[in-house]
Amino acid sequence: MVAPMNFPLNLPLAKSGLDRAAHMRSDKGQLESLWAKAKIAHFNGEKFLSDEKGLIFLSPQELAGGERYFLGIDDAGTPYFLFHSEVHLAPEENYHLLREANLNDLQIGIAVHGQSLALWHKRHPKCSMCGADTQSSLGGAVRKCQSCDIEHYPRTDPAIIVLTRDRHDRILLGRQEVWPEHRFSTFAGFVEPGEAFEAAVVREVKEEANVTVHSIEYVGSQPWPFPASLMIAFSAIIDDPENAKPDGEEIVDIKWLDRDSIVAELKSGTLLLPPPLSVARAMIDAWYMADGLERPRLDSPESWR
Ligand SMILES: [Zn+2]
Numbered sequence: 001m002v003a004p005m006n007f008p009l010n011l012p013l014a015k016s017g018l019d020r021a022a023h024m025r026s027d028k029g030q031l032e033s034l035w036a037k038a039k040i041a042h043f044n045g046e047k048f049l050s051d052e053k054g055l056i057f058l059s060p061q062e063l064a065g066g067e068r069y070f071l072g073i074d075d076a077g078t079p080y081f082l083f084h085s086e087v088h089l090a091p092e093e094n095y096h097l098l099r100e101a102n103l104n105d106l107q108i109g110i111a112v113h114g115q116s117l118a119l120w121h122k123r124h125p126k127c128s129m130c131g132a133d134t135q136s137s138l139g140g141a142v143r144k145c146q147s148c149d150i151e152h153y154p155r156t157d158p159a160i161i162v163l164t165r166d167r168h169d170r171i172l173l174g175r176q177e178v179w180p181e182h183r184f185s186t187f188a189g190f191v192e193p194g195e196a197f198e199a200a201v202v203r204e205v206k207e208e209a210n211v212t213v214h215s216i217e218y219v220g221s222q223p224w225p226f227p228a229s230l231m232i233a234f235s236a237i238i239d240d241p242e243n244a245k246p247d248g249e250e251i252v253d254i255k256w257l258d259r260d261s262i263v264a265e266l267k268s269g270t271l272l273l274p275p276p277l278s279v280a281r282a283m284i285d286a287w288y289m290a291d292g293l294e295r296p297r298l299d300s301p302e303s304w305r
Contacts, residue, residue, distance in 0.1 A: 001167070001169065002165050002167065002169045002237065003169055003287075003290035003291045003292070004290065005219070005235065005286050005287060005290045006286060006289075006290065007217070007218075007219040007220065007235075007286075008218075008219060008220040009219055009220040009233065009279070009282045009283065009286055010282075011220050011221070011222035011233075011279060011282055012108070012222070012276065012277050012282070013108060013112050013222045013223055013224065013225075013277060014220070014221065014222035014223065015105040015106070015108040015109040015112070016109040016113075017074065017105055017106035017109045017110075018071055018072030018073060018074055018080060018106070018109060018110065018113075019072050019073050019074075020071070020072040020113075021070075021072050021073050022141070024070065024073075024139070025070060025138040025139040025141050026138055031070060031139050034070065034073075034079040034081075035060050035068060035070075035079070035081060036060055037078070037079065038059075038060060038078070038079040038080060038081045039057040039058075039059075039078055039079070039080050039081075040057055040058045040059065040060065040063065040068075040080070040081045040082070040083050041055045041056075041057060041058075041080070041081070041082050041083065041107075041110055041111070041114055042056075042058060042063075042082075042083045042085070042089055043082055043083070043084050043114055043115060043118050044085065044086050044087075044088060044095055045084070045086045045118070045122065046095075046097070047095035047096055047097050048095065048096055048097075048098065048101055048111055048114075048115075049089060049090055049094055049095055050094065050095070050096045050101045050102070050103070051094060052102055053102070054101070054102060054103050054104055054107050055101070055103065055107045055110065055111065056090070056094065058083065058089070062089070063083050063085075063089075065085055065087070066083050066084055066085025066087070067083075067084040067085070067118075067121060067136055067140065068081050068082070068083060068084075068139070068140065069081060069082040069084065069114065069117045069118065069121075069136075069139060069140030070139030070140060070141075071110055071113050071114060072113075074106070080110055082110070082113075082114035082117065082118060082140075084114075084118040084121065084122075098111050098112070098115055098225070099275070099277055112223050112225050115225040116154065116156070116223060116225040116227075116228060117140055117154060119225065119227040119228065120154040120155055120227070120228060121136060121140065121143065123227070124143055124152060127145035127146075127147065127148060127150060127152070128152065129145065129148055129150050130145060130147050130148045130150075132145055132146055132147030132148065133145075133146050133147075134146065134152060137151070141153075141154070142154075154228075155228050156223075156228055156229075156230045157190060157228050157229050157230065158190070158191040158197070158229075158230050158232055159188055159189060159190045159191065159224070159229045159230065159231055159232070160188065160189060160191060160197055160200045160201050160204060160231075160232050160233075160234060161186055161187070161188035161231050161232070161233050161234070161279050161280060161283070162186060162187050162188070162201050162204070162205060162213070162216075162233070162234045162235065162236050163186050163219070163233075163234070163235045163236070163280075163283040163284070163287060164186070164187060164205055164209070164211070164213055164235075164236050164237075164238050165235065165236075165237055165238065165287070166237070166238045166241040166256075167237065168258070169258065169287075169291075170241075170256045170257060170258045171186075171256070171257050171262075171284065171287055172187075172209060172211070172238060172241070172244055172254060172255070172256055172257075173185055173186060173254065173255050173257065173284075174186075174187055174208055174209055174246060174251040174253070174254050174255075175246075175251065175252055175253040175254070175255070176250060176251060176252065177252045180272060181272070182269065182270055182271055182272040183272040183273075183274065184253075184254075184255050184271060184272070184273075185273075185274040185278075185280045186274075186279075186280040186283055186284070187204055187205050187208050187209060187251075188204065188231070188280070189203075189204035189207075189208070190229075191232075197218075197232055197234070198216050198234075201213065201216050201234050201236060202216070205236065205238075207247060207250075208246070208247050208250055208251040209244050209245070209246065209247070209251065209254055210243050210244060210245045210246075210247070211238045211239070211240055211241065211243050211244050212238070212239045212240055212243075213236035213237060213238055213239065214236065214237055214239055215236060215237040216234050216235075216236045217234060217235050217236070218232070218233070218234055219233045219234060219235050219283065219286075220233045220279070220282075221233060221279075222279055224278075224279075231279045233279045233282075233283060235283070235287075241256075244256070255271070257271075259288055259291065259295075262284075262288065262298065263298070266298060266299060266300055271300070272300055272301065273298060273300035275302060276302070284298070285297070285298060
């Protein structure tokens with residue numbers, strides 16, 4: 001029997017400590033006065049200005065040029081902005097990738113929102129309707145075409161990710177060729193146009209591992225701003241485990257694991273788990289703890305990608 005898991009998952013990047021205050025975006029004068037008293041995080045297109053205590057917030061007097069994106073206000077009414085400029089305002093060692101920076105929950109929310117927005121702005125300088133230039137508007141919440149006036153909204157690409165188990169509570173993981181050696185993870189893929197999440201789950205698992213799943217349950221979601229995904233997580237039961245095989249293209253190997261074998265493989269170095277920030281890792285950890293026995297946490301060397 002499969003052990004019931006504790007959902008929804010508490011996912012590391014799914015944090016939002018700010019009120020996004022969308023009603024404040026449309027008034028330019030109000031945005032200016034918010035900017036004048038804001039705490040401002042700096043993103044250089046890749047990294048955040050930060051140190052071991054977290055994001056280093058700047059005041060508007062320290063900044064010129066660049067793009068400003070209004071992120072929201074905290075409980076005390078303090079506004080927060082992201083300043084997006086590729087000019088370095090501090091030595092290189094004071095800039096850290098989102099996944100490397102030491103951030104509290106409020107700052108994770110700021111960084112995930114800010115990075116998602118900044119990467120979208122950077123990739124959408126032109127109107128997809130007429131090809132003319134677009135310009136940031138509403139505090140960075142949209143881009144407006146300077147010729148045909150159309151508004152373009154930030155993209156978020158939904159992707160499903162699924163923890164698949166058989167009736168004996170073994171999990172099935174797959175491996176992509178491009179990953180670090182021995183890395184295995186849960187199955188995932190982008191939702192296609194006109195497709196529901198559940199249908200995407202069934203399709204992806206069938207395509208990648210040749211098995212059919214049922215009993216699909218929603219277990220949580222988190223943004224994955226590398227650059228624009230939203231991971232929607234599910235668990236599902238495999239009907240026909242005997243049919244499991246990799247598709248040989250996206251997935252080059254698969255592995256069945258129970259709780260003893262996952263520990264043994266991690267110990268012997270024949271298995272590497274996805275990074276702690278990922279939904280995949282959170283689901284694997286939640287499954288591992290779900291039998292209710294006292295267990296040490298799964299220990300896997302950090303590996304990105
Ligand atoms: Zn246009």
